[in-house]
Amino acid sequence: MIRVFLQRQRMRLAWGLIALLLIVILVREASARWAEMSQWRGLAEAAISLEGGPVLSLERLRQSAQARHIELTEVEPQEQGWQVRGSVADEQALLGWLQALQIEGAQPLQWGMEQEGKRLRFDLRVRP
Structure with a gap:
């Protein structure tokens, strides 16, 4: 009986660790993509500012x-x-x-x- 209880607890713990690792992976990927999108946004803003740059005198x-x-x-x-x-x-x-x-x-x-x-x-x- 105790053995069955411990097996269930291990299974819950294993699934909990798997869920935790998946959450960590998803958060890392999301933050990496967010950083990449921020860089692209910065480049787009820089390109827009170049279009309105100084006119040839x-x-x-x-x-x-x-x-x-x-x-x-x-x-x-x-x-x-x-x-x-x-x-x-x-x-x-x-x-x-x-x-x-x-x-x-x-x-x-x-x-x-x-x-x-x-x-x-x-x-x-x-x-x-």
């Missing part, structure tokens, strides 16, 4: 062009951006500049090039 546009040996002859403001005209030695320099402008947050809307002597003349519409 006219001075920065001129400096960027000068650093790539691009001569800007005319920059006139338009409704949503600038109409930029200038000349460049080769098309690779212009393409590199356009990519750099995109990285800085500007959006080239339309552009064209034509040969003028040894240089290429370009016409660009860009939105900062």
Whole structure:
């Protein structure tokens, strides 16, 4: 009789330990997921703040062009951006500049090039 009582108590204790271990595992998993979701939330907030970051200024546009040996002859403001005209030695320099402008947050809307002597003349519409 005592043996049966002890076996029942051991079984209850065993099931209790199993339940306790399951609860510990679930709590650890939930806290790990919560921490991971908090990191993703922080990254999302950082990404949102980057979208509204500083707009490319006219001075920065001129400096960027000068650093790539691009001569800007005319920059006139338009409704949503600038109409930029200038000349460049080769098309690779212009393409590199356009990519750099995109990285800085500007959006080239339309552009064209034509040969003028040894240089290429370009016409660009860009939105900062």
